[in-house]
Amino acid sequence: DQQVKQNSPSLSVQEGRISILNCDYTNSMFDYFLWYKKYPAEGPTFLISISSIKDKNEDGRFTVFLNKSAKHLSLHIVPSQPGDSAVYFCAASAAFGNEKLTFGTGTRLTIIP
Amino acid sequence: ETGVTQSPTHLIKTRGQQVTLRCSSQSGHNTVSWYQQALGQGPQFIFQYYREEENGRGNFPPRFSGLQFPNYSSELNVNALELDDSALYLCASRPTSGAHGVETQYFGPGTRLLVL
Numbered sequence: 001d002q003q004v005k006q007n008s009p010s011l012s013v014q015e016g017r018i019s020i021l022n023c024d025y026t027n028s029m030f031d032y033f034l035w036y037k038k039y040p041a042e043g044p045t046f047l048i049s050i051s052s053i054k055d056k057n058e059d060g061r062f063t064v065f066l067n068k069s070a071k072h073l074s075l076h077i078v079p080s081q082p083g084d085s086a087v088y089f090c091a092a093s094a095a096f097g098n099e100k101l102t103f104g105t106g107t108r109l110t111i112i113p
Numbered sequence: 114e115t116g117v118t119q120s121p122t123h124l125i126k127t128r129g130q131q132v133t134l135r136c137s138s139q140s141g142h143n144t145v146s147w148y149q150q151a152l153g154q155g156p157q158f159i160f161q162y163y164r165e166e167e168n169g170r171g172n173f174p175p176r177f178s179g180l181q182f183p184n185y186s187s188e189l190n191v192n193a194l195e196l197d198d199s200a201l202y203l204c205a206s207r208p209t210s211g212a213h214g215v216e217t218q219y220f221g222p223g224t225r226l227l228v229l
Contacts, residue, residue, distance in 0.1 A: 004155070034216065043115065043203055043220025044156070089155050099146040099205070099215050100169055103155030 003027045004092050006104035014112050019077040021107050023090030026071065030092035034101070035064060035075045038087045047088075048075070080111045117142075117206055117221035125227045131192045134224045136204035138185040143209040144168075145187045146218070147179060150201040162187060163209065199228045 005024045013019045023033075031052040036044035050057040050064045050073065057064050063076045077084055090104040116139040126132050138145055144163045148156035158171035162181035176192040185206070191198055202225075207218040 006155075032215075041222055043117070043205070043222050045115070045220070046216045046218070049214075049216055091155070093215060099144070099161050099207075099218060100158045100171060101156075101215065103148075103157070105153065105155050 002105070003030075004090055004102050004104040006088075006090055006107050008107050009105070010108040010110070012110045012112055013080050015082060016079045019075075019080045019084065019109055019111070021075045021077075021088050021090075021109065023073045023075075023104055024071060025073075025092050027092070027094075027102070028071070029094045030102070032093040033064070033066060033073050034091045034093070035062075036089045036091060036103075037084075038089065038106070044089055077109075080109075082111050082113055085109060085111045115219035115221065117204065117219045119202075119204055119221040119224050121224060122222070123225045123227075125229065126194050127229055128194055128196060130194050131190065132194060132226060134189045134191075134202050134204075134226070136187045136189070136206070136221055138187070138204075138206035139208075139219070140185055141208050142185055142206035142219075144218075145181055145204055145206045147187075147189045148203040148205065149173075149198075150203060150223070151197075152200070156203055159189070194228045196228050199226060201225050 034049040035047040038044045087106045091101040146161040147159040150156040160170040165181045181187040201223040203223045205218045205220040
């Protein structure tokens with residue numbers, strides 16, 4: 001039972017354009033959501049998070065949007081840069097600070113120069 | 114550079130054997146979590162240790178066990194290896210004092226285990 005889903009295994013975007021990565025979840029107990037970025041041979045690194053009491057959180061080029069009624073979140077990267085090429089994981093938690101994260105299967109983002 | 118190291122980087126074992134994977138965290142990181150990432154999947158939470166005690170577990174059988182030591186190192190032990198245990202095993206640690214959320218969790222590069 002995949003409680004966090006990333007339905008696009010891969011995405012290619014031109015450098016300078018917007019990258020939009022999507023994530024859906026089914027468990028209504030999730031109230032904290034995170035995005036991680038993973039390069040080959042490295043562990044995931046935290047990018048940005050959002051609590052369920054918000055619908056948007058912004059950090060530089062990265063913005064996460066949360067639609068609770070649709071159980072959907074998205075990560076926007078603008079402008080996209082070649083260094084953004086990586087696998088992006090969406091993760092969810094039932095409480096802030098709870099490491100029992102449930103991850104999606106990831107989306108491989110490729111930025112085309 | 115996350116300050117979290119794991120050893121070995123790669124390992125090949127035979128079904129039925131036992132394996133120990135190691136993780137070394139930053140000083141002051143009292144909380145360590147282990148994740149299993151199968152090919153094409155996202156990481157799955159195995160368990161968490163806090164001050165040398167198990168403090169939460171995912172849907173993994175008891176043959177997955179762990180240890181945490183006072184020197185900020187920890188181990189994941191898997192007994193009676195099965196073919197499906199082939200995966201990348203990630204450890205992640207974070208400081209527990211203060212208002213530190215899971216965002217402060219740093220992942221190691223992982224150990225890739227292949228069970229034949």
